[in-house]
Amino acid sequence: YNDHNLRDIINADETAVYYDMPPGKIWAEVGKSSKVDVTQKHSDRLTAMLSCRADGTLHL
DSSP states (O other), X not given: OTTSOGGGOEEEEEEEEEESOOXXXXXXXXXXXXXXXXXXXXXXXXXXXXXXXXXXOOOO
């Protein structure tokens, strides 16, 4: 890689970002139902791509 400028070497990776995710545990009053409705067991997801240059400069 000696022929390449560090500014021209870019590492990129995709990762999932979950939002509106239901909690793993539910609190309920004693004697009350703690069920989660099937329609509430979803989470929305988007994919983020992150990248960086080998020399550490900003890459958009």
